[in-house]
Amino acid sequence: KAENRHLFFMNAVQSKHSPEVSPSAVRRRMSDDHSDISDDIAHLLEEVGVNSDEESVLSRYHSMIPLRPQQLFALSAYWLGWAMLWMPLLVIIIPKQIVEIAGSESKGSNMSSLLMLGSIVSLFCLPLFGSLSDRCQHSLGRRRPFMILGGVIGSFALIVMGCNPPMPVYTSMFLVLSISNNMIIAPYSALVPDLVPASQRGIASSWLGGMSMLGYLLGGFVTFFITSLGTFTTLALLNVCHALSMWYTVWKIVEFPYKPSPYIEVKKGGYFSGLLSVIKPLYKHDFLLLFLTRFLTQIGISTVEEFLSFFIGDAVGRPYTFLGNEVATTPAEAVSIMFIPMLFGALLSSSLSGYISDRLGGRRKIIVYWSGAVMAISCLMLTITRSYSGSLFVGGLFGLGYGAFTAVDWALVTDLLEDNAEFAKDMAVWGIALVLPNLVMPLVGRLLDWLQQMAPSYNIGYSIVFLIAAAEFAGGSYFVKYIYKIK
Incomplete structure (x- = not known):
């Protein structure tokens, strides 16, 4: 005994x-x-301090205790605010500000270069903050302190950016915003494997996908009035919504301080030891292929997002009409309206795909195949579409594929995570696939500018760029076929 x-x-x-x-x-x-x-x-x-009223951060992951709907809502609430801020920022606000600050002659190159700098910062910051979060022993837990600090820093950067400062200042503030975003995303991403049991990965991924689509829709609605509100007021509204959603998630989630057991050997090297093993997950066959799948798919998504506003302004004929009625007078308004069919389609497919995946016994690959095919077909249609009504139809079709992919995106990676002591770091490596495409975007931007200068009346630059995006979606769907641990 x-x-x-x-x-x-x-x-x-x-x-x-x-x-x-x-x-x-x-x-x-x-x-x-x-x-x-x-x-x-x-x-x-x-x-030894294990209180009966406390539940460890990782307890649900191991105990298989399902999360209630209100807990899933609290966990995914921040993703609503994040999407509400970042989609309009990248697709509408930053392109508009670049033209206002630096002119339209090299808008494609300036846009891509700005995002490239942000991505370089992310390559270092994501694993750094992920590693720090995994080892954090703050009284608020491992994840929330970083989210709070990142939110404060990001709010300051957005206020300065809203003033349309000179390009060097604008670029500097965007880099500060990128650092703060990574400070939030790396720990927040780890909350999903921390709190969600395996049986709910699909439905939790659907919640996150649905929240992001709803955020995109609300962000598009706010930026539709950017002409009357002005850039500063529009950014201020998005900033407030982002902060409120973060506050709700930080307030509602249950997280307790992390205290390493004295009986478990602590890895030497301090807080920065995890940085030396950043690429360790990529040594694993399945994780590497999942990284490539997300990388290629995200390149295609980034191509559509970053150049959609320019495409509507340069290639789509005016007036911007639908069913014979003029619905927009400026490219910014036209893109905001284009969000409506795109995001309703995405919201529909993201809400269903994760649930269907769980009902099929966790089968994710078929969702990835379907979503990649739909997005590739949409990009092929954009190569020849020059009417605004046709663009709205293609936007809705693209949204169906995009929403389906986001619905299983989180579930795919949580299916492969193994070391619960390094969830944030591993999720940060996975997150690099989201920002790494921006490093190649300057090449795409320069290609677009060069082709458009050669034949501006034919808009051949946009046709080539969207053709490349279609190939990227096809490649991303192909790699997932060989991931063995995912059905």
């Missing part, structure tokens, strides 16, 4: 911050024949 007591206690202490271990849990799980042992162990657990 003493030996059993000792072994159970040692296992409980070593897994203190992983499985759901508490005095009440021990009493429930031990049989009636060993009630005296359970009382002793429960007392010992109380002495």
